[in-house]
Amino acid sequence: MSLEALIERCQSLYEDVSLKAVRAWKDAHPGAKAIGYMPVYVPREIIHAAGMLPVGLMGSDIEIIRGDAYYQSYICHIPRSTIELAVSGRLDALDGMLFPSICDVIRNLSGMWKLMFPDKYAKYLDLPQNFDAAVGGTFYAGELRALMADLEALGGTPITNERLLASIALYNRNRELVQGLYDLRAEQPWQVPTVELYLLLRAGNVLPVEEHNQILEAYRDELQRVERPQLDNSRIVLTGSFCEQPPLGLIRTIERSGCYIVEDDFVLGSRWIQGAVAEEGDALDNLVQAFLDKTVETASVYIADKPKGAALVSKCRQRQGEGVIFCAASFCDPALLDQPMLAHAVESQGIPFTEFKYSENTGQFQVIKEQTGTFSDSIKLWGHS
Amino acid sequence: MSEQASVQKETSMVLQKEMIAAHYKALEEAPQTGKKLVYTFVPGNLNELIRCFDNLLPVHPEINALQNAMRKRTGKMVTDAEKLGHSEDVCTYVKADIGMLRSGNIGPAGTKIPDPDLLLLSYTGCFTFMKWFELLREEYNAPVAMLHTPYQGDGMITDSMRAYVVKQLKEEVIPKLEKVSGEKFDIDKLRELMRRSRQAEDDLVAVLESARNRPSPIDAYFGAVYYIGPMFSAFRGLESSVEYYRALRQEVEWRVKQGKGPITPEGELGQERYRLVVEGPPNWTSFRDFWKMFYEEGAVVVASSYAKVGGLYDQGFRHDPDHPLESLADYCFGCYTNLNLPGRVALLTKYVKEYGADGFLINSIKSCNSFSAGQLLILREVEKRTGIAGGFIESDLVDPRYFSGANIKNRLESYLQMVEQKRKGAA
Numbered sequence: 001m002s003l004e005a006l007i008e009r010c011q012s013l014y015e016d017v018s019l020k021a022v023r024a025w026k027d028a029h030p031g032a033k034a035i036g037y038m039p040v041y042v043p044r045e046i047i048h049a050a051g052m053l054p055v056g057l058m059g060s061d062i063e064i065i066r067g068d069a070y071y072q073s074y075i076c077h078i079p080r081s082t083i084e085l086a087v088s089g090r091l092d093a094l095d096g097m098l099f100p101s102i103c104d105v106i107r108n109l110s111g112m113w114k115l116m117f118p119d120k121y122a123k124y125l126d127l128p129q130n131f132d133a134a135v136g137g138t139f140y141a142g143e144l145r146a147l148m149a150d151l152e153a154l155g156g157t158p159i160t161n162e163r164l165l166a167s168i169a170l171y172n173r174n175r176e177l178v179q180g181l182y183d184l185r186a187e188q189p190w191q192v193p194t195v196e197l198y199l200l201l202r203a204g205n206v207l208p209v210e211e212h213n214q215i216l217e218a219y220r221d222e223l224q225r226v227e228r229p230q231l232d233n234s235r236i237v238l239t240g241s242f243c244e245q246p247p248l249g250l251i252r253t254i255e256r257s258g259c260y261i262v263e264d265d266f267v268l269g270s271r272w273i274q275g276a277v278a279e280e281g282d283a284l285d286n287l288v289q290a291f292l293d294k295t296v297e298t299a300s301v302y303i304a305d306k307p308k309g310a311a312l313v314s315k316c317r318q319r320q321g322e323g324v325i326f327c328a329a330s331f332c333d334p335a336l337l338d339q340p341m342l343a344h345a346v347e348s349q350g351i352p353f354t355e356f357k358y359s360e361n362t363g364q365f366q367v368i369k370e371q372t373g374t375f376s377d378s379i380k381l382w383g384h385s
Numbered sequence: 386m387s388e389q390a391s392v393q394k395e396t397s398m399v400l401q402k403e404m405i406a407a408h409y410k411a412l413e414e415a416p417q418t419g420k421k422l423v424y425t426f427v428p429g430n431l432n433e434l435i436r437c438f439d440n441l442l443p444v445h446p447e448i449n450a451l452q453n454a455m456r457k458r459t460g461k462m463v464t465d466a467e468k469l470g471h472s473e474d475v476c477t478y479v480k481a482d483i484g485m486l487r488s489g490n491i492g493p494a495g496t497k498i499p500d501p502d503l504l505l506l507s508y509t510g511c512f513t514f515m516k517w518f519e520l521l522r523e524e525y526n527a528p529v530a531m532l533h534t535p536y537q538g539d540g541m542i543t544d545s546m547r548a549y550v551v552k553q554l555k556e557e558v559i560p561k562l563e564k565v566s567g568e569k570f571d572i573d574k575l576r577e578l579m580r581r582s583r584q585a586e587d588d589l590v591a592v593l594e595s596a597r598n599r600p601s602p603i604d605a606y607f608g609a610v611y612y613i614g615p616m617f618s619a620f621r622g623l624e625s626s627v628e629y630y631r632a633l634r635q636e637v638e639w640r641v642k643q644g645k646g647p648i649t650p651e652g653e654l655g656q657e658r659y660r661l662v663v664e665g666p667p668n669w670t671s672f673r674d675f676w677k678m679f680y681e682e683g684a685v686v687v688a689s690s691y692a693k694v695g696g697l698y699d700q701g702f703r704h705d706p707d708h709p710l711e712s713l714a715d716y717c718f719g720c721y722t723n724l725n726l727p728g729r730v731a732l733l734t735k736y737v738k739e740y741g742a743d744g745f746l747i748n749s750i751k752s753c754n755s756f757s758a759g760q761l762l763i764l765r766e767v768e769k770r771t772g773i774a775g776g777f778i779e780s781d782l783v784d785p786r787y788f789s790g791a792n793i794k795n796r797l798e799s800y801l802q803m804v805e806q807k808r809k810g811a812a
Contacts, residue, residue: 069761070759070761070762071758071761072749072751072757072760072761072779074474074751074752074757075754075757075758079758099538101512101536102512103512103754104511104512104513104754104755104758105754105758107512107536107538108726108754108755108758108759109758109759110538110725110726111538111725111726111727111728111729111759112726112759112762114725114726114727115726115727115730115762115766116762123538123539124536124538124539124725125538126535126536126538128533128549129508129515129531129533130531130533130549130553130557132556134552134556135549135552135553135556135557136533136549138545138548138549138552139535139545139546139548139549142543142545142549143545146545299516300512302506302508302515302519302531302533303519304529304531307523308519308522308523330474331474331754332474333474333475333476333512333513333516333754334512334516336472336474336475337471337472337475337476337479337513337516337517337519337520338516338519339470339472340469340470340471340520341519341520341523343470344523357472357474
């Protein structure tokens, strides 16, 4: 498949708010279940090992007809579009939903789901904020065991150690491929436009990991056949978009305004575990250990022993970022409460930054284009970090 | 006559005022007395544990913020924080606290609150707490003891959850309290404090449940703000708290015998015309004006979720001296905003029925997602289960820009008229 065809396929999956791909998978696997999950992180390996399809939900910019009736104006957009998708029947292909701990809105959405869809499986997955193996690790192992028991009961497939290790290996490959593309984009951002990389990641939300891995490999291989022009853009690290996602047009706008995005936190669940999970021994222990040791630093994670923003500064250095864009969803508590600390951290290192907010249904990008374009120009003219 | 001079106070309110004044005085004098300050939060607060250490004093940033708001000081604090880069979208308690800190940390008593020696991050029922103390850690460079309390996502407390919290208490919280205080933890002292907590908790529950009477002798929202104060903050487990709740209970029981309604800032309420259950915190910047909108209409709040934000004592929880650490864990799990939405709906429905309410009102707070996300569904569910019509108003905690008095009054009056019409229709 050509590069264009690959991206076209990913774009169609991105636009597929009725989860046709999930329905197709279920048709091809009679009796098999699909489990949705909200951002940011759930161990997809467990769902996969249960013979189910993990389906990442990241809201949508669909027209909201009923979703607004459930939320006040001062609450972010992703829960209202998620409710809209559900009450309009577009999530009917899902047999259950997981709500990982990220913020109070997603947390409360888990209870709303229980009230609104009492016949569907819904679980709040409490990720520990204590990263001591004997304390948070033990608790997390208990949470995962409970999840496994639920999925076994729901799907009827025992999650054996062998099955879980096999799933871990597949997702390790996925993480490796994603990371490889992120590394390549940082080296040659003109070759890997962020819009394309983003669409590739979003495809992983609805495709089985085996197929997603093939697509990532094909894209990587196809890239070698194309030569894209290098522009005199600024190298930007973008942060704050780990949950509610900006519209595609906004990502495109940032790029077109003269910014190469060399690092971001879009679809962060795919890179939550930084590196590989061990593929031998007790699979559940391996998932727990990876969570404790390799969890990415983001706003929903309590960082106990390092100054806030150190990871962002470090990432900026590693990626040779020339500036930071704080790009958070309106009313996103974790991102917006984090932002002053992160801004202070980058500013103290002489790294310029700019900030704006968006909503997943933002439709006007001109102001953002002017802002990021000016930011890029200012880096080119005066930046020296 | 000034507004202050015209306000009537019950004996227990005077007693509480003295307790709070003494506490802020002790905080102010900490640098001289050598006491160490532990900043912590109201929901899931570990007051008995902190008070085990003679050398430690608790500070509650939410209470500083709300008390500053009642004194009309938070408007500038919030905007000062926004000028420093804090988003207009986030919790105004946090911004009021940051604004207070940056202007000399002058607390509601008008005196400087010394810097924290420890930030005890009891992360119960509100994600923002975690970010708040990350921000304070940056500001003060103070150590943090993190206590992550799992959420009751499935509506229950599991052994795994309890074991997790107890382990954190043993391995994270208590060692840090020992280090900061320079004292050894004494579990028997904790048990003793918990015994006193139980006494006060029994009395508080009797006070809250007195609202089942007609007329209710208390307002279980506006009045309850004062009643829960010592229990939810620095005093639970202390003798002063036991005395306060004993006095309060006696006052309330006397009022029941006399068939009296609640005391409002303008005196005793005459006729009880409406009995309401209220969900959500109150607005603090216009607290008196807000309350007045209710008592002018003869509306009495007979039960509220806000009065349970620091513990569900009326649902049977008591601190247990025989299982002190497990009991602290269960206390943290049981705070109102740590309940899942089905649990909150069930509790509010129960209140409407058990307290004979004829109205259910939500005061939705702009900057508190923990409370507010999902409240419109709660409204519908409670209406469905009780058959009464719900009302919905919006305001904020401590940002005066989000209190629209005329709008709220208009909505409230319309709502109460609707309740009246429904009553007439039913009769």
